[in-house]
Amino acid sequence: MGKTTNLPSPLAGEGGGEDVGKGGGSVKSTCPYCGTGCGIIAEPGPEGWTVHGDPDHPANFGRLCSKGAALGETLGTQTCLTHPTIDGRRVGWDQAIAEVAGRIRSVIDLHGPDSFAFYLSGQLLTEDYYAANKLAKGFLGTANVDTNSRLCMASTVAGHRRAFGSDTVPGCYEDLELADLVVLVGSNLAWCHPVLFQRLKAAKAERGTRVVVIDPRRTETCDIADLHLALAPGSDVALFNGLLAHCAAAGALDHKFLADHTAGFTETLAAARADHVDITTEVARFYDWFATTDNVVTVFSQGVNQSSAGTDKVNAILNLHLATGRIGKPGMGPFSVTGQPNAMGGREVGGLANQLAAHMGFDAQAIDRVSRFWDAPRMATREGLKAVDLFRAMDEGKIRAVWIMGTNPAVSLPETDLVRRALARCPVVIVSDCVAETDTTSHAHIRLPALAWGEKDGTVTNSDRTISRQRPFLPAPANARADWWQVTEVARALGFGGWFNWTSPADIFREHALLSTFENDGSRDFDIGAQADTDYQALAPFQWGGKRLFADGRFFTADGRARLAPVSHRPPMEAPSPEFPLRLNTGRYRDQWHTMTRTGLSPRLSGHRPEPLLEMHPTDAGRLEDGALVRVSSRLGSYVARLRLTADQRMGEVFLPMHWNDQFAAHSVVGRMLPGHTDPLSGQPELKHAAVRVEPFAMAWSGLLVCDSLPALDCPWWVRRQAEGAQIVELAGGPTDQTALIATLDSSYGAARLEVQDPRLGTARYAWMADGKLVAALFLSVDRPEISIAWLAGLVGTDLVTPVERAAVLAGRAPNGFTDTGRTVCACFSVGVNTLTEAIRSQRLTSLEQVGAALKAGTGCGSCVPEIKALLAG
Numbered sequence: 001m002g003k004t005t006n007l008p009s010p011l012a013g014e015g016g017g018e019d020v021g022k023g024g025g026s027v028k029s030t031c032p033y034c035g036t037g038c039g040i041i042a043e044p045g046p047e048g049w050t051v052h053g054d055p056d057h058p059a060n061f062g063r064l065c066s067k068g069a070a071l072g073e074t075l076g077t078q079t080c081l082t083h084p085t086i087d088g089r090r091v092g093w094d095q096a097i098a099e100v101a102g103r104i105r106s107v108i109d110l111h112g113p114d115s116f117a118f119y120l121s122g123q124l125l126t127e128d129y130y131a132a133n134k135l136a137k138g139f140l141g142t143a144n145v146d147t148n149s150r151l152c153m154a155s156t157v158a159g160h161r162r163a164f165g166s167d168t169v170p171g172c173y174e175d176l177e178l179a180d181l182v183v184l185v186g187s188n189l190a191w192c193h194p195v196l197f198q199r200l201k202a203a204k205a206e207r208g209t210r211v212v213v214i215d216p217r218r219t220e221t222c223d224i225a226d227l228h229l230a231l232a233p234g235s236d237v238a239l240f241n242g243l244l245a246h247c248a249a250a251g252a253l254d255h256k257f258l259a260d261h262t263a264g265f266t267e268t269l270a271a272a273r274a275d276h277v278d279i280t281t282e283v284a285r286f287y288d289w290f291a292t293t294d295n296v297v298t299v300f301s302q303g304v305n306q307s308s309a310g311t312d313k314v315n316a317i318l319n320l321h322l323a324t325g326r327i328g329k330p331g332m333g334p335f336s337v338t339g340q341p342n343a344m345g346g347r348e349v350g351g352l353a354n355q356l357a358a359h360m361g362f363d364a365q366a367i368d369r370v371s372r373f374w375d376a377p378r379m380a381t382r383e384g385l386k387a388v389d390l391f392r393a394m395d396e397g398k399i400r401a402v403w404i405m406g407t408n409p410a411v412s413l414p415e416t417d418l419v420r421r422a423l424a425r426c427p428v429v430i431v432s433d434c435v436a437e438t439d440t441t442s443h444a445h446i447r448l449p450a451l452a453w454g455e456k457d458g459t460v461t462n463s464d465r466t467i468s469r470q471r472p473f474l475p476a477p478a479n480a481r482a483d484w485w486q487v488t489e490v491a492r493a494l495g496f497g498g499w500f501n502w503t504s505p506a507d508i509f510r511e512h513a514l515l516s517t518f519e520n521d522g523s524r525d526f527d528i529g530a531q532a533d534t535d536y537q538a539l540a541p542f543q544w545g546g547k548r549l550f551a552d553g554r555f556f557t558a559d560g561r562a563r564l565a566p567v568s569h570r571p572p573m574e575a576p577s578p579e580f581p582l583r584l585n586t587g588r589y590r591d592q593w594h595t596m597t598r599t600g601l602s603p604r605l606s607g608h609r610p611e612p613l614l615e616m617h618p619t620d621a622g623r624l625e626d627g628a629l630v631r632v633s634s635r636l637g638s639y640v641a642r643l644r645l646t647a648d649q650r651m652g653e654v655f656l657p658m659h660w661n662d663q664f665a666a667h668s669v670v671g672r673m674l675p676g677h678t679d680p681l682s683g684q685p686e687l688k689h690a691a692v693r694v695e696p697f698a699m700a701w702s703g704l705l706v707c708d709s710l711p712a713l714d715c716p717w718w719v720r721r722q723a724e725g726a727q728i729v730e731l732a733g734g735p736t737d738q739t740a741l742i743a744t745l746d747s748s749y750g751a752a753r754l755e756v757q758d759p760r761l762g763t764a765r766y767a768w769m770a771d772g773k774l775v776a777a778l779f780l781s782v783d784r785p786e787i788s789i790a791w792l793a794g795l796v797g798t799d800l801v802t803p804v805e806r807a808a809v810l811a812g813r814a815p816n817g818f819t820d821t822g823r824t825v826c827a828c829f830s831v832g833v834n835t836l837t838e839a840i841r842s843q844r845l846t847s848l849e850q851v852g853a854a855l856k857a858g859t860g861c862g863s864c865v866p867e868i869k870a871l872l873a874g
C-alpha cells in the first residue's frame, strides 16, 4: 500500500548531478526519517515528482506512514542554506574549504588534536560518516567524533557489546510477524515506527499475536495491546529481573543453551532474585505469557535507552532472551528499533567516540589494524568524548574547534543553555547543513551548505541491518555539496589528499566494505566485503549478517560465549521534591521529526499537533484548566505549553514533546529543562526524566496572527505553524505588550492597517492590506480568540475588494457554507477533527470501516486509527 504525493517541480536548471531523474525515469531511494528505513520510489510527472512506497523494499513492502507520505511538502529551497559563509560573509567553496582547513590546523597546532571535534548525525549517509571518522581518527589524531545517535541508542550499543561482544541486532522485522508474543518496552511504535506498527498489527489480525506494551503512558500503541503495564518510569530492570526469577522458578529456562553458549548466569540470577518488583495481577499475567510462549520478540526503544540506567535495562532484556535460548531463531529475540534513519550506519563506521570503525573498538589490536588499513599517520589511540561531555569540554575551553554536520545540538541535547553557551564560547564553529536558520546555525562562524534529502547519494542502514541506497532525484542547488565531499576537500587542503582520493560515494563505500572484511575471517560481526565490488548504482537492499545472527550459539566474545550481566534496579537520577513534585517524560509526536526543520514545513503534518501540549493527569491539575497555558519549570529552565488533561498519563507524571525550538515557538526547548545525567557505560543522557513543577502562565490577552511572513516577535509567548498558504501564530502577552506587537507588525509589513476595537469586550482586530491584498490579520482578546483559521489562511495574499469582504476578515468568521476541517487527524487524506466529528454525528457512523468508506480517513498508513476510534467512542 503506497501513498502518492505530489512533489514540487524538479527545480530544473539549477545544476545537479548525473543521476538526476535517471533520464526521466523513476528513482528508488529510502525515507529520511525513522529507523524503519522504508523504501520509496520517486517518479517524475508533468506536475513534479510523486513518491510511493517501494513494494519491493523488505522494510515496508510499499507502505509509508504520514511523514513518509508527506515528504514532497518538505522539499524546496525556501529555507535552504544557499552558499558558504565565513563570519557572515558569502564566499566561494575554495575559500570556505581553505578557511575550514586553516582554522582546524591552527587550533590543533596550538592546543593539540583533542581540541577539535566532529559532532555528527544519524541523518548523515554512511559514506559521509566514514569520511569524517577517517579524517578525525586516522589523520587528525582525535577520537572526538560523536553524534546525535548518542541520544538515541548508545545504551543499546553498550548493552549489545556487553552481552554479545559485538553491537549486533540479532533479528529482523519478519520476526515481529512470526512471533506469538511481542513485548514493546519503552516504544510508542504506532507513532515512532508506524510502518513496523502496521506490520505488527497485520500479523496480529492474521495469527492473533499477543502484544504487551510496557510504558508509563497509555500511548496510541496500546490500541493493539492485550496488556498494558503502566509501570513507574525506570522500573524496567526490576521488571525483567523479576521475570528472569519467574522463568527460573517456572522451569522456562533453556539450561542447555545457558551451559553451552553463555557465561555469567549464576550471578545474574542471584542479582535478579535480589531485586524487588510488585507482582500485580497484570505483571503476573505478563510473566506467565512470557514463560509459556516460545516465539517472543522484545522490542525496545528510547524509553529504555534514554536513561541513566539504559545499558542495564538493555542487558536485563538480553539476559531474558539468552536465558530462555530465544535468540537467533525465527519469531524470537531481543530487538532494538533505532530512532534515526542511519543510526545503524553510523555505528558501522565508528560514528561514536568510543568506537573505531567497522564495529571495532579501541583495543590495541583494532587500533593497529585500522591504522595499517588506512596507512594513518596520526591514529587516535583512545576513546573520545561522548556528546554531553564533549559540549561540557567545549564550555570549559578544551574543545576549541567543532564541525557540526546535519544536526541541531542547540535544541536536542540536554542542559541546552550550557550547550548554547559552549557554542558561543567556542572559537571555531563550523556547521554543515541544508537548512539556513536553526538554533545551531546561528552560532556558526563558517556555514557550509549541504545536500538535502532527494539530492543525496549514498547508503543507510535501518534497524534490522538492511543497507539501502539513498539516491538523488532532484538536482543539487548550485552551491550545495555532499557532506563527504566537504570532508574530503578539507582533508586534501590539510595535506592528506593521497588518502582521500575518492571521487564518488561509491569509492567510499568500497573502502568501507574492504575495511569491514580486513583481517576479519569471521572474528567480527560486521563484514560486507562481498559488496566491495558491487554495482553501487544498482545496489539493491541487502541485510548484512543474513536474516538472523547467533542461531549457532556463537557470539563475538573471546571465548564465543554470550555474557549475562548481573544488573539491579537504579531509579532515575532526579527524584521529585516538594519544589519540583512531578516527573517529566519527553518523546515524539506522530507527524513531527526531530527539530522540525523539514516536517515543520508541511501544513498536513503541522496540523496534527499544531503546538506542544503538556499532558497531565486530571488529578494533578488542581486549579489548572484543560487548554490553559502553563509554565513547566525544572531547576535548569522552563517551558510554556498548553495543558492537555488526560487519564492516559500516570498521576505524578507529565509529558512534553521533544520537537519545538526557537524557530517555532518562544520558551519551548525541552532540553533547557533536562539535566545532563548520563548512563555510566553508554554516556547516553537521561532525556526522559526531570523533576518539574507546573504553574499557570497567566497572560492579560491571547492572540492569533494569520500572515504570509512572520517577523521577529518580541512577545512573552508565541508558537507558529505552517498552514496551507499562510503561517498561523498563536500569541499571549501582558498589558503593555500589545502596543509593541502592533508597532512591530506595522513596520514589518509596511502596509495599510484596518482595525476594529471593542474595549467593552476587550477585543481588538487588525488587518494589514497591500495593493488590495490581505497581508496579515491579528485577533486579540482576553480568552483565546475563536476564529475560522483555515478560512482566513486561505485569504492571505488574495484580493479583498469590497468593504463586506474586509469586514468579514475583521469579524474572523467564515461565510455560511465554509467548514473549517479543524486539527488534522488523518494526514494521508487531510481529514480534520471537525470533519470527522460532523460525519460521525450526521451520518451516524459507528465503525472504522464506515468512517473509511465515508471519508477515506484511516485507510492510508493507519497511524490515525486510534484517534478515530476515540472519536467514535465519543
Ligand code: SF4
Pocket: 031, 032, 033, 034, 035, 036, 037, 038, 060, 063, 064, 065, 066, 067, 068, 069, 193, 194, 195, 196
Ligand atoms: Fe519513513 Fe519511518 Fe514512516 Fe517508514 S515508518 S515512511 S521510514 S518515517
